[in-house]
Amino acid sequence: MPAGNDRSQTRSADASHDSKTILVFGATGQQGGAVAEALRAAGWNVTALVRAPTSAKAQALADIGVALHQGDLSNGASIRAALAGVYGVFSVQPSSGQGAAYGVSDAQEIGYGKTVADLAVEAGVRHLVYTSVNAAGEEKTGMGHFDSKAEIEAHIRGLAVASTIIRPAGFMELLMLPGMGLDQGRFNFFLRPDQVGQTIAVRDIGRIVAAIFADPDTYVGRTFEIAGDRLTGKDLEKSLSRAAGRPIQYARFPDAVLESNPFLGHLAALFDDGRLAGNADIEGLQREFGPLLSFDAWLDGPGKPLLQRALEAGDADLALR
Numbered sequence: 092m093p094a095g096n097d098r099s100q101t102r103s104a105d106a107s108h109d110s111k112t113i114l115v116f117g118a119t120g121q122q123g124g125a126v127a128e129a130l131r132a133a134g135w136n137v138t139a140l141v142r143a144p145t146s147a148k149a150q151a152l153a154d155i156g157v158a159l160h161q162g163d164l165s166n167g168a169s170i171r172a173a174l175a176g177v178y179g180v181f182s183v184q185p186s187s188g189q190g191a192a193y194g195v196s197d198a199q200e201i202g203y204g205k206t207v208a209d210l211a212v213e214a215g216v217r218h219l220v221y222t223s224v225n226a227a228g229e230e231k232t233g234m235g236h237f238d239s240k241a242e243i244e245a246h247i248r249g250l251a252v253a254s255t256i257i258r259p260a261g262f263m264e265l266l267m268l269p270g271m272g273l274d275q276g277r278f279n280f281f282l283r284p285d286q287v288g289q290t291i292a293v294r295d296i297g298r299i300v301a302a303i304f305a306d307p308d309t310y311v312g313r314t315f316e317i318a319g320d321r322l323t324g325k326d327l328e329k330s331l332s333r334a335a336g337r338p339i340q341y342a343r344f345p346d347a348v349l350e351s352n353p354f355l356g357h358l359a360a361l362f363d364d365g366r367l368a369g370n371a372d373i374e375g376l377q378r379e380f381g382p383l384l385s386f387d388a389w390l391d392g393p394g395k396p397l398l399q400r401a402l403e404a405g406d407a408d409l410a411l412r
C-alpha cells in the first residue's frame with residue numbers, strides 16, 4: 092500500500108470540527124468556492140490562500156467567516172505560511188484548458204499541484220483532498236490539461252500523506268459558457284444526440300468534499316469519479332428548452348469545427364471513447380453523499396442566473412476547462 096493510503100495517519104470522523112482548519116486553494120473560483128462554503132456550513136475553520144484579499148470574491152469569503160491568507164501558487168513561501176497549523180488541504184489548480192483566463196501552462200499546473208502536496212507533507216497535514224478530472228487515468232489522454240492531473244495524482248499517491256482524489260465530470264456551469272449557441276436558440280456540445288455524458292454541479296463538489304473531510308476513515312486512500320447526472324444530447328435539448336421557455340435545438344459541434352480545431356476535436360474524441368463522458372457510479376454516490384443535483388434541478392436552482400445570462404449573451408470564443 093503506498094504511503095498515501097495509510098489510514099493510520101487519519102483521525103476518526105468528528106462531528107464538531109471546532110479546532111480544525113482546512114486550507115482551501117482556488118476559493119475565489121468555482122470548486123474552491125463551493126468547498127469553502129460547504130466546509131463553513133459544516134462547522135470547519137477555513138483559510139483560503141487568495142491572490143487579492145480585497146477583491147469582491149475574497150471579501151465574500153470573509154463574509155462567511157473564511158480567513159484570508161494572501162499568497163500565490165507560484166510562491167512556495169506563501170503556501171508554506173498558509174499551511175502552518177492546518178489539519179486539511181483542498182487542492183485545485185488552474186489549467187491550460189481554461190485558455191487565456193489564467194495563461195497557465197501544463198508544466199505550471201503540474202508544478203503547482205506537486206508543490207502544494209509536497210508542502211502539505213512538510214507541514215504535517217492530516218488529510219489532502221485533490222480534485223482532478225474524470226478523464227485522468229493511467230492511460231494518457233494526449234491532452235495536456237488532463238494528463239497534468241494524472242501526473243499530480245501519481246505524485247500525491249507516492250507521498251506520505253493521507254489523501255483522497257476526486258475526479259469530477261464536466262461541470263454543469265461549463266455548459267453555460269458563451270460559444271455554445273444558447274443566445275441563438277441552439278445548443279452545441281460534444282455529445283451526439285443519443286450519446287450519454289455525465290455532468291456535475293459545482294455546488295455538489297463542495298458538498299462531497301466536505302463529507303470526505305468529515306469521514307477520513309472512509310475516504311483516505313480512495314480515488315473516484317464524481318458526477319450528479321447523465322444526459323444525452325437529446326436530454327440537453329429537452330432540459331434547456333424547458334428551462335428557457337422556448338425551443339433550443341441541440342446538435343453536436345459540426346464536423347468542420349471539430350476538424351479545424353484540434354483542441355475541440357480531441358475533446359470530442361475523448362467523449363467518443365467514453366473517458367470524458369464519464370463512468371461515475373451516480374447511484375452509489377447518491378447513497379453515500381445524499382441527493383445530487385440533476386441538470387433539471389440545477390437549471391431551476393443555482394444554474395438559473397447562468398442560463399439567463401447565456402440566453403442573453405452575445406456569442407464568444409469557447410473557453411473550455
Ligand SMILES: NC(=O)c1ccc[n+]([C@@H]2O[C@H](COP(=O)([O-])OP(=O)(O)OC[C@H]3O[C@@H](n4cnc5c(N)ncnc54)[C@H](OP(=O)(O)O)[C@@H]3O)[C@@H](O)[C@H]2O)c1
Pocket residue numbers: 116117118119120121122123140141142143148162163164165183184185186188189193223224225236259260261262265411412
Ligand atoms: N470546468 C470543468 O468542467 C472541469 C471539470 C473537471 C476539472 N476541471 C478542472 O478544474 C480546474 C479549475 O477549477 P475551477 O473551475 O474551480 O477554477 P476557477 O473557477 O477557474 O478558479 C481558479 C481559482 O484558482 C485561483 N488561482 C489561479 N491562479 C492562481 C495562482 N497563481 N495562485 C493562487 N491562486 C490562483 C483563482 O484565483 P483568482 O481569483 O485570484 O484568479 C481562482 O480562485 C482546472 O484544472 C480544470 O481543468 C474543470
